[in-house]
Amino acid sequence: MFKTPLKALLFGSVLVATSFATSFSAQAQNMHDSWNALLNKHVVTINHNHSTEVDYAAIKREHAQLKTYLDSLTAVTQSEFDAWEKPKQLAFLINAYNAWTVELIVSNLTSKEYPDLKSIKDLGSFFSSPWSKEFVPLLGKTRSLDEIEHDLIRGSGKxxxxxxxxxxxCASIGCPALREEAYTATDLESQLQEQTVRFLSDMTRNMAQENTLSVSSIFKWYGDDFEKGFRGANTLQQFFLQYPDALKLIPAQQKALRNDDMKVKFLDYNWDLNVRH
Structure with missing residues (x-):
């Protein structure tokens, strides 16, 4: 006489377990939803989709939503982070860097000061840059933006x-576009590829003319990162040759680049704020 109640009890337990697992999975998947909503709403595409502008004043009016998202990032423990797959870790770190950069801008805005903030570099001092400020509570300690980028992302070796x-x-015009959506583990590969093509194909920052390839200073500052074997690229030139269409390289230029016969020139960087007026 106990068979039916036992079956019902077991079935109910399965439902509860399934519901919990689904809820946990949804929570993990939706971690960046509020950040995604802010980006969708306040990041505007310009320059034929190569660049974006940010309505920092509008984000400041929704500062509570941004802070709630940042708090959710802070709540992630190192052990939780370590248990994730690499795409989820990397999406988390990129979103954290971008969101805390936006926080640095909006937390320093007032209606009076807003027109006077011309560059994120204005938020630094003679002795330190804004990227070296330790104001980001992440993975168990207070970090700087530099630490997120250079230690957790670039320096980890992962x-x-x-x-x-x-x-x-980096909240600057010279920087690749702040994407209009959050990065996610599921879409990270396609998002990174799109961002790369988006930036390389911007002829205001990367252009091939005759025997000279003029490119962003990003490739000067972080040249070593492009020479560590990513998809077989052990030189900067080999990395560029992975994107001939984006850079609009004709066959003769591709050959010259392959033979190291093409001059690579680094352009000045525009540190003006990527602000939507």
Missing amino acids: YNDPRIHFAVN
């Missing part, structure tokens, strides 16, 4: 993907 330079955003 990811070895130079395309991250087209995903992290």
Whole structure:
């Protein structure tokens, strides 16, 4: 006489367990939803989709939503992070860098000061840059933006993907676009590829003319990252040759680049704020 109640009890337990697992999975998948909503709403595409502008004033009006998202990032423990797959870790770190950069801008804005903030570099001092400020509570300690980028992402040795330079955003016009959506583990590969093509194909920052390839200073500052074997690229030239269409390289230029006969020139960087007025 106990068979039916026992079956019902077991079935109910399965439902509860399944519901919990689904809820946990959804929570993990939706971690960046609120950040995604802010980006969708306040990041505007310009320059034929090569660049974006950010309505920092509008984000400041929704500062509570941004802070709630940042708090959710802070709540992630090192052990939780370590248990994730690499794409989820990298998406988390890129989103954290970008969101805390936006926080640095909006937390220093007032209606009076807003027009006077011309560059994120204005938020530094003579002795330190804004990227060296330790104001980011992440993975159990207070960190700087530099630490997120150079230690957790680049210096960890885990990811070895130079395309991250087209995903992290320094709130400047010279920087690759702040993407209009959050990075996710599921879409990370396609997002990084799109960001790379988006940046390389911008002829205001990367252009081939006759026997000279003029490129962003990003490739000067972080040249070593593009020479660590990503998809077989052991030189900067080999990395560029993975994207001939984006750079609009004709066959003769591709050959010259392959033979190291093409001059690579680094352009000046525009540190003006990527602000939507």
